[in-house]
Amino acid sequence: MTKIGMLFPGQGSQFVGMGATLAERHAIARRTFEEASETLGWDVMKLCAEGDSARLTETANAQPAILTYSVAAYRVLSAEWGVRPALGAGHSLGEFSALACSGVLAFPDAVSLVRKRGEFMESAGGNANGAMAAVSGISDERLGELLSQTSIGDSVIVLAGINSAMQRVVSGDRAALERLTLLLTDLSVRVTPLNVGAAFHSPYMKKASERLREQLEQCQFRAPEWPVLSNVTGLPHDGRPESLVRLLTRQLTEPVRWLSCMQEMHATGIDRVIESGPGSVLSRLWKSFSPETKTAYSDDMQGITTLMDNHRMAGYSDFLPRCLGIASATRNNRDDPDAYRIGVLEPYREVEKMAREQAEAGSLPTEEQLRKGWSMLQSMFDTKGTETAERIARLVRLLEQTGTSHLFRVSESINGGVEI
Known part of the structure; x- marks a missing residue:
């Protein structure tokens, strides 16, 4: 039997209009958006479908919006297509989406938690000029040298993510990123700014992580319906509340080890991958890692239908x-x-x-x-x-x-x- 892996995107994948078609066609998706709106006290569907792009991009708004769409899409996949993943992973914010879909976090708790997570990130000291970028085409050793060279005083830039064999993410002070970008451009290295509003997964998130820990310690964690990988370790969470609190806290200041997550999925025999949430960034990253694997994403329901038909036939x-x-x-x-x-x-x-x-x-x-x-x-x-x-x-x-x-x-x- 084939084994399905679920991927859940993080911040930066949001776009105005996301979730509108899904909610229009599926009652369970509409109810999910309504549940999120009742929990937060504002209309999540309206922000996603009709909102201003700048407002949607704000961290405190983007995180609960993306999580809500990701959970709504997963509920549709589960109810309509019978999707039962063997393993799941989410990129940064997406890890919380994965934990909600696997049942570790109740959906209202997850929505409230990531709303606060976003608020903490926005207000964390030192991140007012934070920025992030994806970097491709340079060795880890050389990138590390340039990160040290362009980090001056309190203006720091660090490794924030290992997305694939070729792509790294950097995060830090905007001025430091500009200095790094100039050097990388001279070396003909590709640099792509990310659509986020702060320096995530960097030392600038220290205060945010401390405040998040306080919230996590109040959460009720349940046994997962299927394993979820940790961004910090690249391995499945062990289910212990104290371990979940520790790793989800560390996640804010440490690199996202996405390549390790993909390697773990591949090692466990995952041969079909579905991305639940806005866009197809993670599906494309997976293809760069495992080209032979069949992939689909929730913004392309025809692709989901084809993949699940093949899965069922197997x-x-x-x-x-x-x-x-x-x-x-x-x-x-x-x-x-x-x-x-x-x-x-x-x-x-x-x-x-x-x-x-x-x-x-x-x-x-x-x-x-x-x-x-x-x-x-x-x-x-x-x-x-x-x-x-x-x-x-x-x-x-x-x-x-x-x-x-x-x-x-x-x-x-x-x-x-x-x-x-």
């Missing part, structure tokens, strides 16, 4: 072989040869023949054939006297691995704990 092709594997691996707790022949052997051989013909033809099973595989398992469980807990565990895993939860439902019941 699961379909694996369904019957997995049913046969479950039947073979399930212990027989009864001694009745005739019942075994009728309830296990005959349905097993029928499904085995279908699976063999499917494999030889290189075709996908029909929905009717999938249901025959499912029915074979029910018959097998009943005949072998399999306990309800084992039935449920095996069937839930089957649906998760093959992406067929929209066809079958597993629930505790008198007759074996399953329903079709």
Whole structure:
């Protein structure tokens, strides 16, 4: 079965009009924007769809707006397409979006938290002239030398992000960035200013990080529905509240190790990536890292449809072989040869023949054939006297691995704990 990774963009991805089409077409997206508006006390949808660009770019506005759109898009992806990620990661602010979508943070808490995070960033001492830029085409060693050379007194510029094998992000005082840009231009290095209003992920965020820690310590963190990677370590959060507080605090003053996050995703077998939120910056970064991976982003729902159709078909092709594997691996707790022949052997051989013909033809099973595989398992469980807990565990895993939860439902019941 293919494995989906979710990406959540950070500040700078915002644009006027974001989320408008999604909210117009999907009630669950509209409700998400309404929930955010009720929490914050102002109309988030209006700012996103019709607001002034300068106002939307303000850090305290951009962060809750982007998070709201990212969560709304994920809810649509989950409800309409059955997206179930194996792993998620968000870039800077996007890490909070990922934590909200994975259930670690309740959505109203996440919206309030990033609103305050944005306010703290805006008011942090020393960042009134802060700026950031993406830099491509220079070695880490040489960039480090130039960062030291152009940091003079309190006018400092530092490494703020490792986005890909070729791209780095720098952050700091605007005057220091101008000095660095001049030197890099002379070296024919590409420098792209970022659409942000402060020096994020730099020492200028120290006071903001201290205030954010106070807010984080008041949060209620829950177990994730799927793992989320930390920007600081590039590894999954361990779920401990004290660890989440520490890493999310450090995230404001330390570089975003996005390349490490992508490497971890790749190492865990992610072979399809969906970006949930405005734009497609992270999808493009992923393509530069893993060109063979199929990607899609929430501003292109047709692309999402194609990706999820392919994902579902891959699961379909694996369904019957997995049913046969479950039947073979399930212990027989009864001694009745005739019942075994009728309830296990005959349905097993029928499904085995279908699976063999499917494999030889290189075709996908029909929905009717999938249901025959499912029915074979029910018959097998009943005949072998399999306990309800084992039935449920095996069937839930089957649906998760093959992406067929929209066809079958597993629930505790008198007759074996399953329903079709």
